[in-house]
Amino acid sequence: MIDKSVASAQAAVADIQDGASIMIGGFGTAGMPDELIEALIARGLRDLTVISNNAGNGETGVAALMREKRVRKIICSFPRQADSHHFDALYHAGEIELELVPQGNLAARIQAAGAGLGAIFTPTGFGTQLAEGKETRNIDGRDYVLEYPIHADFALIKAQQGDRWGNLIYRKTARNFGPIMAMAAKTAIAQVAEIVPLGALDPEAVVTPGIFVQRVVPIMPASALAA
């Protein structure tokens, strides 16, 4: 019997090593795998490469990884925010490498990795600073930039329900990067609000088929704990 469920966030991230590349889902408050990130921080790792839309807000999640100086490089679309002070400090001190990628190209490059494509010609960013030095081509009258897939060793994502085969459904805009990051990482770890029996998820409504998910960790939402 295959059971991908893992009892704790700590156990789920136990084999991540120094220097690993890690995709972290989430957009704003929605879909951030906070408990997995906390467990990752507790590992005390160094020199991580993080792929995520933002570089952290406030004190939790990716921002905490920044504060603890665990990240050597971040690939993201929007690092600067009102409360991204931990990233800001590292950046100004030259202690972190930033690869800035337009958000849609970030999504497309992650998807290309999951889909086994070698590269894609995308129109986004053509003629801008973010395409400087990159190969470009005019195809049927439109200009495109050649962009390469982004793979990762691990993906940490948040979903709503999962089963022991790793099938996932998400909740509202918390879906965001989860499905494509699960496809692009060698090991995808999903924290879910609930693990349901096999067959409980509608096979027409499964968003991430279990083949893309290696570990599922039940993390009851704080709101449910408080209730």
Place this chain on the structure above:
Amino acid sequence: MIDKSVASAQAAVADIQDGASIMIGGFGTAGMPDELIEALIARGLRDLTVISNNAGNGETGVAALMREKRVRKIICSFPRQADSHHFDALYHAGEIELELVPQGNLAARIQAAGAGLGAIFTPTGFGTQLAEGKETRNIDGRDYVLEYPIHADFALIKAQQGDRWGNLIYRKTARNFGPIMAMAAKTAIAQVAEIVPLGALDPEAVVTPGIFVQRVVPIMPASALAA
């Protein structure tokens, strides 16, 4: 009020013209929009370009389009079948142009069109006859072929339920090419077994958001009519 529902298959295909490029969904018996194809045949058009996985079986669907000599060119992955005699005859008579595309590249090229990519490097087909004359590139030690998006004027697809905004859900393996063809065509026409009120489809389970669908035609399945 926006209502994309159309009363009949005939009305839904009324503006397709000679020479149009038309994607047709379906894989085997699953997802073939038979009634839309019948309505298309009744239009008496010529010189169509058809993009579909197969070149027709027996006497219905794409095979009937072949029999009536409506198709100038077909882009497909698997034209030859035990009962593809209408295509076979046209092919041997030199009366139809065939662009043979590996099935996954067909899917990827259709998806690339819907996603606005200019081209993709795919590993499938490298070193084979189907990549002859195509640009290739070794990326990170693996060989890839450059493939271009496939766009179309129209897509004819079959789904299970739709609403007046064009949202669609599918049924089992009838989903196949429907979602990506809807994205790649200027005008996507979906026949559905049922049109449901707005809000009746679970927003987490909608497979094709209405933005990709221009017309929805209710076609009650023959099995339901017989019952």
Place this chain on the structure above:
Amino acid sequence: MERLDRKAMAARVARDIPEGAYVNLGIGLPTMVANYLPADKDIFLQSENGVLGMGPAPAPGLEDPELINAGKQPVTLLDGGCFFHHADSFAMMRGGHLDICVLGAFQVSATGDIANWHTGAPGAIPAVGGAMDLAIGAKQIFVMMELLTKSGESKLVERCTYPLTGIGCISRVYTDLGTFSVGPQGAGIIDLVPGFSIEEARRSTGLALDAAQLAA
């Protein structure tokens, strides 16, 4: 002259959005356009974080932290709305399926270039988000901005001096002093607020604004 305030600008843009349009409203000023769309017409609001068919802001206390727009503000979902992942969302945009994007900008050039992501100031941390995707992300891309900076310089320019977000992608610029077309033919005047003349518009922008489209 009767300069439009931000609400009036939003109402002006809303007037040009037809029923049935699929629309992405950028963060900031453009988000206000939603408040002026006719409630009795089906206009489909998309947000690039993965939602189509957004409704108005939720009542206080009913916010859901997992139902937000690209500006990370709580929103609602209309009946008929749906969710999707980031790759599908940006495919929607990049693939030209949206009809209209409305963006803010630092500068727009007469030929439709836009600069809205980075001031280029030394030491500034760059952050692009979806700006470059949005700039090419619809059949028509509108900009909504004040025509002049606080120090009186035109933001509608011959050539952008800030780092570009996209090239030749903007078709229309809605400002507090009037509405302008931009593109391959150069900049033209669509309307001007009462009391702001063609000559003043040309002098303020330093552009040879075509006035042929201006309704008499």
Place this chain on the structure above:
Amino acid sequence: MERLDRKAMAARVARDIPEGAYVNLGIGLPTMVANYLPADKDIFLQSENGVLGMGPAPAPGLEDPELINAGKQPVTLLDGGCFFHHADSFAMMRGGHLDICVLGAFQVSATGDIANWHTGAPGAIPAVGGAMDLAIGAKQIFVMMELLTKSGESKLVERCTYPLTGIGCISRVYTDLGTFSVGPQGAGIIDLVPGFSIEEARRSTGLALDAAQLAA
């Protein structure tokens, strides 16, 4: 010699598929492997037309024309199975997410090239389907075929003479006369049926088959 029949070949392949594997079984002979997978283990069958977690064939009368495999045969769905569209399905394959594909073939070369889509005969209508995608569509690609043609020619060859489906992608070949490894190091023998000697295998194939992996 104890030549394996098709059922025995299918059982032999099934023995090498571990629990937890994600597997695509090609049309024809490979489909039979499903009948020999252990019922008490979770092995995940994918079909490229958009289904993961396929169960056995339905009972007569319970066929659903919208629930079929890539061979267009009716199948069932296990609890925990799911459906997806063609682009996601082939992403699953091309992206290396499947563990094992089992394919039929006309020829396999010592270095792992495969020819299984086209005889190259003049006038033959070419049809490729998913063959080229499957050939590179998993971490390991197995071929299952009879070792010799009816006229006695080896289908395991130095170099394929039929048009190629994929290059250097096959790692193992299961035949009625034995199991062979192929790849950059050339072809080797994993096992041979009783009564078929190493020498006979070398003579039949014309290949200098390495026998180091052959269990004593």
